[in-house]
Amino acid sequence: MALAAAALVSGATAEAAKAEETIKVGVLHSLSGTMAISETTLKDVMLMLVEEQNRKGGLLGKKLEAVVVDPASNWPLFAEKARELVSQHKVSAVFGAWTSVSRKSVLPVFKELNSILFYPVQYEGEESERNVFYTGAAPNQQAIPAVDYLAKEEKVERWVLAGTDYVYPRTTNKILEAYLKSKGVKAEDIMISYTPFGHSDWQTIVASIKKFGASGKKTAVVSTINGDANVPFYKELANQGVKATDIPIVAFSVGEEELAGIDTRPLVGHLAAWNYFQSVDTPENKAFIEKWKAYTKNPKRVSNDPMEAHVIGFKMWVKAVEKAGTTEPDKVIDAIVGIKVPNLTGGVSEMLPNHHITKPVLIGEIKEDGQFDTVWQTDDLVAGDAWSKHLDGSKDLIADWQTLKCGNYNTVTKKCGS
Amino acid sequence: MIVLRNITRALVLLIGMASAVLAGPYEDALPNFANDSYAETEAAIGAVAVSGNPLSIDVVEALRDGRLLVGAGQVFVRRTSGELVNAATGQVWGDQTGELKPVRVNNRVRRAVEAALGSLTLLSSDATKRLEAARAVFRSRDETALPTLEKAIAQEGQSRVRNVLESARAAILLSKQDALPMQRLSAVETLRNRGDQEALALLSNLPSNATSEVVAAAGKAADGIRARLAFWEAVQNVWYGISLGSVLLLAAIGLAITFGTMGVINMAHGEMVMLGAYTTFMVQEFIRSQAPSLFGGSLLIALPLAFLVAGSVGVLLERTVIRFLYGRSLETLLATWGISLILQQSVRTIFGPTNREVSTPAWMNGALDVGATSLTYNRIAIVVFAFAVFAILLLVLRYTSLGLYVRAVTQNRRMAGSMGIRTSRIDALAFGLGSGVAGIAGVALSQIDNVSPNLGQGYIIDSFMVVVFGGVGNLWGTLVGAMTLGIANKLLEPYAGAVLGKIVLLIAIIVFIQRRPRGLFALKGRAVEA
Numbered sequence: 032m033a034l035a036a037a038a039l040v041s042g043a044t045a046e047a048a049k050a051e052e053t054i055k056v057g058v059l060h061s062l063s064g065t066m067a068i069s070e071t072t073l074k075d076v077m078l079m080l081v082e083e084q085n086r087k088g089g090l091l092g093k094k095l096e097a098v099v100v101d102p103a104s105n106w107p108l109f110a111e112k113a114r115e116l117v118s119q120h121k122v123s124a125v126f127g128a129w130t131s132v133s134r135k136s137v138l139p140v141f142k143e144l145n146s147i148l149f150y151p152v153q154y155e156g157e158e159s160e161r162n163v164f165y166t167g168a169a170p171n172q173q174a175i176p177a178v179d180y181l182a183k184e185e186k187v188e189r190w191v192l193a194g195t196d197y198v199y200p201r202t203t204n205k206i207l208e209a210y211l212k213s214k215g216v217k218a219e220d221i222m223i224s225y226t227p228f229g230h231s232d233w234q235t236i237v238a239s240i241k242k243f244g245a246s247g248k249k250t251a252v253v254s255t256i257n258g259d260a261n262v263p264f265y266k267e268l269a270n271q272g273v274k275a276t277d278i279p280i281v282a283f284s285v286g287e288e289e290l291a292g293i294d295t296r297p298l299v300g301h302l303a304a305w306n307y308f309q310s311v312d313t314p315e316n317k318a319f320i321e322k323w324k325a326y327t328k329n330p331k332r333v334s335n336d337p338m339e340a341h342v343i344g345f346k347m348w349v350k351a352v353e354k355a356g357t358t359e360p361d362k363v364i365d366a367i368v369g370i371k372v373p374n375l376t377g378g379v380s381e382m383l384p385n386h387h388i389t390k391p392v393l394i395g396e397i398k399e400d401g402q403f404d405t406v407w408q409t410d411d412l413v414a415g416d417a418w419s420k421h422l423d424g425s426k427d428l429i430a431d432w433q434t435l436k437c438g439n440y441n442t443v444t445k446k447c448g449s
Numbered sequence: 450m451i452v453l454r455n456i457t458r459a460l461v462l463l464i465g466m467a468s469a470v471l472a473g474p475y476e477d478a479l480p481n482f483a484n485d486s487y488a489e490t491e492a493a494i495g496a497v498a499v500s501g502n503p504l505s506i507d508v509v510e511a512l513r514d515g516r517l518l519v520g521a522g523q524v525f526v527r528r529t530s531g532e533l534v535n536a537a538t539g540q541v542w543g544d545q546t547g548e549l550k551p552v553r554v555n556n557r558v559r560r561a562v563e564a565a566l567g568s569l570t571l572l573s574s575d576a577t578k579r580l581e582a583a584r585a586v587f588r589s590r591d592e593t594a595l596p597t598l599e600k601a602i603a604q605e606g607q608s609r610v611r612n613v614l615e616s617a618r619a620a621i622l623l624s625k626q627d628a629l630p631m632q633r634l635s636a637v638e639t640l641r642n643r644g645d646q647e648a649l650a651l652l653s654n655l656p657s658n659a660t661s662e663v664v665a666a667a668g669k670a671a672d673g674i675r676a677r678l679a680f681w682e683a684v685q686n687v688w689y690g691i692s693l694g695s696v697l698l699l700a701a702i703g704l705a706i707t708f709g710t711m712g713v714i715n716m717a718h719g720e721m722v723m724l725g726a727y728t729t730f731m732v733q734e735f736i737r738s739q740a741p742s743l744f745g746g747s748l749l750i751a752l753p754l755a756f757l758v759a760g761s762v763g764v765l766l767e768r769t770v771i772r773f774l775y776g777r778s779l780e781t782l783l784a785t786w787g788i789s790l791i792l793q794q795s796v797r798t799i800f801g802p803t804n805r806e807v808s809t810p811a812w813m814n815g816a817l818d819v820g821a822t823s824l825t826y827n828r829i830a831i832v833v834f835a836f837a838v839f840a841i842l843l844l845v846l847r848y849t850s851l852g853l854y855v856r857a858v859t860q861n862r863r864m865a866g867s868m869g870i871r872t873s874r875i876d877a878l879a880f881g882l883g884s885g886v887a888g889i890a891g892v893a894l895s896q897i898d899n900v901s902p903n904l905g906q907g908y909i910i911d912s913f914m915v916v917v918f919g920g921v922g923n924l925w926g927t928l929v930g931a932m933t934l935g936i937a938n939k940l941l942e943p944y945a946g947a948v949l950g951k952i953v954l955l956i957a958i959i960v961f962i963q964r965r966p967r968g969l970f971a972l973k974g975r976a977v978e979a
Contacts, residue, residue, distance in 0.1 A: 063794055065903050067802035185556060196948050226947040229907045231898045232696070234689040234828070235942045245646035247654040262804060262899045270825040272816060276560045277588075294808050300556045396555055399515075406487070406555045 053096040054089075054358055056081055057116035059127025059137070059148075064104025065229075068259065069337075070129050072288060073151060074099055076338045077126050079326040080345045090352055098122055106136045113137040117146045123358035124149065124348055126341055131155060131199045138163070147360050149348065151340035153283060153305075155202035159417035159430030159438035161364060164347070165387045166340040168306050169415040170206050174253070176392040177281045177304035178207060180407050181251045182214070185279055189220045189250040191240050196225040200255035203283070207253060209421040220248070230260045233267040241271060244278045252280040261285050262293050265301075275300025281394070287333035290401040298397045306376070306390040307339040308403040313377040333401075339375050346372040347382055368433050378412050385430035385438075387415030475500035479537055482512075482552050483519040490552060491561045498565035499593065504539050506569050511536075512552055513562045520549035564589035571601040576610055583613040587647070590620050616643045620651055626658065633663045641670035645821050649674045681821035686939050692828040694935025695835035698928060699894065700908040701915035702839060703887030705927040707763075707880055709916050710859045713771055714782045717789040718912060719905025721884045724762060725755035725891020726900045727796060730805045745810045748892055755888040762792075763884025767877045775876075789905070797902040807895040831893050842886060843924055855879045859922070918958055920968030929969055934958075 058077045060070035081097040089095055098120045102109040109128065116122045117140065124147040128134045131154050141148050141162040153168040181187040192207055194200025204223055211221060222243050224236060244250035256264055261282070268280070281302040287309050290298075309320065319342065324330050351367035352358050367382050374380045380388045389412040395403030418428040418439070427443045429435075437447035478496035481489045494512070497505045507526050511517040516527040517536070524536040533542045554562070567585030570578045571594065579601065586594050598618050605611040619636035622628045628636075640648040652671040655664060700722060707715045732751040736743050743750070766788060774781045813830055816823040846852035854875045857865040866872045891904070898904060911934075919930025934954065941950035965971070 062802075063797060065906075067797060068804065068901060068903075071802045224946065227951060229903075230947060231907060232689075232693050234692065234825075235686070235939055236947065238685060238689075239943065242646060245650050247650035259804075259899055259901065259903070263897055266809075266897060267825075270814065270816060270827060271823060275556050276563060279556055288803065291803055291806070293804075294806060300559055302556075404553060404555075 053094045054091070054352075055096050055098050055120055055122040057113075057120065057122035057125035057127065058097055058099045059102060059109065059113055059116060059125050060099075060129065061104040062099075062101040065259065066104040066129050066133075069288060072335070073127075073129075073337060073341055075327060076323070076341050077345070079323065080342065082326075083322070084345075084349060090349060091356070091358070102133070106130075106132050109133045109136045110140050113140040113148075114144070117141070117144045122146070123352070123360075124363070126151070126344060128152070129337075130197075132197065134163075135198075145360055147348070147363060149341070149344035151337040151344060153336070155199045156206075156417060156419055157202060157422075157425055159385050159387070159432070161386075161432055161436075161438065162360070163386060164344060164367065164382065165415065165417075166344040166347075167337060168390060168392075169387055169417065170203055170419055171416045172306060172390050172392055172413050173283055173304050174203050174207055175210060175421075176409060176413070177283070177302070177394060178210065178253065180304075180394045181253075181279065181281060181302075184407065185251060186249050187251040187279075188216070188248040189243065189246065190216065190222070191243060191250065191252040192221065192223045192255075193236065193240070193252055194225055194255035195228055195230070195257035195260060197228070197257070200225065200257075203255050204253075206419045206421050209423075213421065226256070226260065228257065228260070230256075231263045233264045234271075237264075237267045237271050237273065240278065241273060244273075250278050252278060254280050254282040255284060256282070257284055261289055265293055265298055269297030275302075275396070286335040286337075287402065288335045290397065291333060293401075295397055295401045296399055299399055301397050302394055302406075303397070303403060304392065304394050305336040305403075306392060307336045307374070308393055308395045308405055309334045310395070310398075310402045311376045311393070311405060313375065315373060315377065316375040319375055343372055343374055343380050343388065347380075347388075351382075364432070380412065383414055384433040385415070385417040386432060387417055389414050475502040475505065476537055479508075479524045480522065482517060482524050483522055485553065487553075487555050487558055490554070490558050494558070494561045494565050498569055504536060506566070507534075508536050509562055509565050509569065512554065513559070513566070515551045515554070517552045518549040519552055524552075525549060560589075564591050567591070568594035568597055571597050571614075572604075576607055579605070580610050580613060583610060583617050587613065587617040587620050590624055592621055592625055595621055595625075612643075615639050616648070619643075623651055624654075624656055626656060630660045630663055633659060634666055637663065637666045637670050641673060644674050644677050646678065649678065678821055684820070685822040686943065687936060688822070688824060690936030690939035691932065692832055692935070693939055694932040695832040696894070696897070697911055697915050697935055698839060698931035699831070699835045699890035700887075701912040701927055701931055702835075702842060702924070703883040703885070703890060704912045704916050705919075705924055706842075706855075706883035706886065708913070709922045709924075709927065710855065711876065711879055711883070712778075712859075712921075713775075713880070714778050714785065715771075715883075716782060716786040716909065717766065717792060718884075718887055719907070719909035720789045720792040721759040721763060721887035721905070722891040722894060722908055723796065723902065723905040724759045724792070725888030726807070726895035726898075726904050727800065727805070727891075728755040728758045728888065729892045729895045730800075730807050730900055733807060744808075745812060748810060748896075751892050752889050755892045756885040757888075759888025759891065760881040760885030763887075764877050764881035766884075767880035771880065772873060772876060789909075793902045793905070800902075802902065805900045807900050809896055813896065827896050831896070834893055838886065838889065839924070839928055845882075846924065851875075851878060851882075855882075914958060917962065918968055920970035923968075923970045926968055926970035933969075 058074050060074045061067050062071055062074060078097055081095045084090060085094050098116060100112040100116060102112045113125060116125055126149045128137060128150050129152050134150055137148065138160060146162060148163045149166055150163055151166050153173050156169040190211060192204045194204055208221060240252060279300065279302055281304055283304060285303050286305060320334055323334055324332055347367055347370050350370045350372060351363045355362040355366035368384050369382065371379050371381045376391050378391055380390055382388055391412050392409045393405050394407040395405050398404050417430040418425040420426050427441050428439050429442055430438045431440060440447050474496050478493045481493035494509060497508055508517060511526040518525045518527060525542055526534045526536050528534060535542045563585045567582045567589055568591060570582040573579050586598060598614060602611060602614045602618065605614055616639055619639035622632045622636040640652055649671055652667045655667055703721065704718045707713050707718065729751040732754060733747045736747050770784055771781060774784060809827060813827040816825045846855060854870050857870060858872050858875045862872055915930045915934060916927055918934065919926030938950060938954055941953055945953055
């Protein structure tokens with residue numbers, strides 16, 4: 032027992048000696064298992080950003096060091112690996128997680144150990160934690176504007192909300208259903224359909240979408256189908272002859288990376304809503320893509336929205352650390368609100384008191400080469416809402432970690448905590 | 450009489466168009482393409498389409514294909530031959546002035562293009578183009594196309610095209626505000642004969658000024674169509690069931706040998722399927738770079754290779770791991786599960802975690818229309834393929850010496866050994882056969898699913914379910930089990946939804962297995978007790 036304790040102590044001092052030389056940044060993305068398809072890229076982006084910062088002279092006079100762990104698409108393992116990063120490797124901040132369930136799994140760890148997590152993926156909202164910074168889109172930065180676009184530009188009157196059966200699609204569809212009904216869409220003009228993870232036989236669903244869409248009213252599909260199941264879904268659509276001009280599909284989880292595995296010719300015209308597309312024509316984006324391709328030594332490598340979120344998140348963290356003069360989480364959490372950094376689409380994103388950021392909303396149509404053509408975008412940046420204004424349970428809630436120090440302040444009862 | 454009037458109307462319109470050319474609405478509309486605004490592009494398409502200018506078809510087709518270019522305020526058409534033509538004058542444009550950008554299109558513009566091409570190509574000499582045009586007009590219900598439509602119907606020689614042309618006319622007449630009740634009644638009749646979902650939609654959304662006679666006729670026609678559609682929907686669900694069943698059959702049939710006859714709980718079975726799919730990917734990559742003309746046959750070339758790759762991995766596994774574990778099912782389960790993880794991660798390391806693109810050969814694209822339903826060619830191919838694989842495997846086990854030895858060894862190992870059969874060699878070959886069949890299943894599944902390292906995981910549970918449900922050790926049981934599960938799943942899905950349907954089915958199987966632990970077709974006799 033004593034021996035073990037001694038070993039621990041010596042380990043800790045060695046750790047501390049090392050920590051004096053570098054500032055550590057944790058990267059918590061699955062490199063194996065189902066989610067590796069999406070998350071491996073984000074690990075590469077983080078390594079590139081750290082390398083770039085070091086070339087600029089590091090941070091607070093020290094070099095940055097990325098600590099990469101592999102939670103293997105296993106949700107409980109996410110929590111263990113997060114704990115390992117924070118308590119063992121003493122990282123100053125962690126960039127990671129993809130699925131909502133992995134985020135929920137690591138939340139208690141970050142709260143308990145009081146560390147910082149940057150979460151880069153579009154998600155269902157209804158959450159705001161002191162230790163987490165949400166650099167992906169909240170529903171009002173993706174889903175709602177997409178529906179508005181379809182209603183206005185494509186004159187859509189009938190809606191299919193199709194999703195994979197888990198928390199993100201369920202919550203998003205609940206918000207969308209409430210929103211559509213508030214806009215006067217009748218219940219019979221909304222069809223909601225859920226499928227299991229990795230669903231591969233889409234014949235029945237596509238046939239029922241076709242039937243639903245043949246009523247004479249313009250129909251669109253709002254898809255929250257999770258990454259992997261999309262390929263067979265789009266293949267079936269193409270085979271059954273559902274064209275974007277007849278029934279457009281707007282997807283919230285299909286980006287450049289996902290399209291890389293599909294023959295996109297039959298999909299031309301289907302839509303996706305994001306806050307970034309690789310095809311966006313700005314000098315910042317051009318420079319980023321050049322760096323990225325050079326770093327990965329792959330001229331065909333694509334970039335996507337969660338990558339941009341990490342770029343923004345990392346730059347914000349760097350600025351906040353410089354402002355606070357330390358990497359101590361409490362100081363950084365206070366310093367980061369209000370920090371502004373340029374995003375890759377030509378605007379300047381700001382960290383808000385609710386720990387979400389401002390982003391532009393872009394609607395893109397799939398092109399033949401697997402890229403997106405931006406057909407519409409918001410004039411200004413949209414501030415992310417932690418709590419949806421369209422759900423009964425959450426419309427009175429606000430999150431403010433600057434003045435109220437609360438993630439779920441009820442504006443009616445004037446109390447923190449629901 | 451009506452025809453005559455319409456012809457005169459068409460003539461008047463044509464003359465109007467001719468004079469319009471002189472006034473130059475075509476030339477006026479062209480610069481609007483250069484404004485990079487979808488609304489203006491859409492308006493320009495409309496103007497170009499009715500201008501009557503002979504170049505207008507070229508312009509609209511070029512826009513559809515991304516060959517309409519703008520630069521320096523001028524609009525150009527890049528012909529498919531590669532030469533650049535000035536859209537305003539039709540003259541070949543030799544020297545490139547400045548940078549040319551294609552006119553951007555979105556869905557709205559694409560719809561306008563379709564509608565415009567519909568009215569522009571109704572009189573085309575190419576029958577498939579006329580058919581496309583008729584369908585486009587049916588969808589757009591563009592009243593201005595009516596005169597051209599009448600002319601096209603009058604001179605149409607092919608009944609298939611004429612049917613679509615007539616239903617397009619019916620669609621326009623039904624929704625046209627000033628159509629006569631007589632015209633509407635005949636339109637209802639045409640749509641009733643068409644009898645599909647779109648016709649039903651038109652019949653249920655009559656304009657407000659329709660007479661009661663028309664409303665009654667439309668209601669009756671709609672009821673008839675509904676009954677017809679309900680019948681075809683049932684047919685369609687059964688077909689979907691067969692097609693899902695054949696996918697299950699393909700995935701499970703290899704397992705029916707390794708698990709069913711040999712009794713090895715092979716958790717790495719799904720990875721054999723995945724190896725087959727990756728072999729297909731490699732073959733396609735090779736063909737694409739070396740011999741693109743062979744692409745249509747890429748799947749046929751991939752089949753034997755996938756069998757060899759997955760089969761030899763299977764033999765290797767059997768020789769190095771599984772043969773030491775016969776009779777110890779728990780250890781086999783753990784060992785093969787470990788192997789499946791190793792295989793997955795190796796593929797992930799070699800090919801990367803992202804999906805690989807396996808293309809569908811042209812002959813497997815599209816759908817065959819049968820009655821009011823459409824059967825997609827790739828599903829038809831898979832159903833045929835699954836049954837062919839099943840038949841071949843059945844014949845191999847029944848009529849070849851290998852099949853005889855396999856059956857002998859699995860029924861009574863010691864007796865077979867004393868008859869001079871090298872049992873351990875037969876074990877390896879049988880395992881190789883099962884894995885090889887899983888490999889060729891991978892070729893088929895690469896057409897409908899992701900080719901990713903996780904491909905096999907999605908099928909392993911279903912495969913075991915099919916084999917256990919059908920009855921262990923019986924190929925026919927696997928066939929019946931796969932089809933029953935497939936059809937039951939697809940009949941449940943429209944009512945219960947995909948998630949609940951699957952749950953209901955799983956519960957049904959649990960209950961069934963409790964009643965009949967040996968599955969549908971239980972083996973009887975000494976082999977069972979052994």
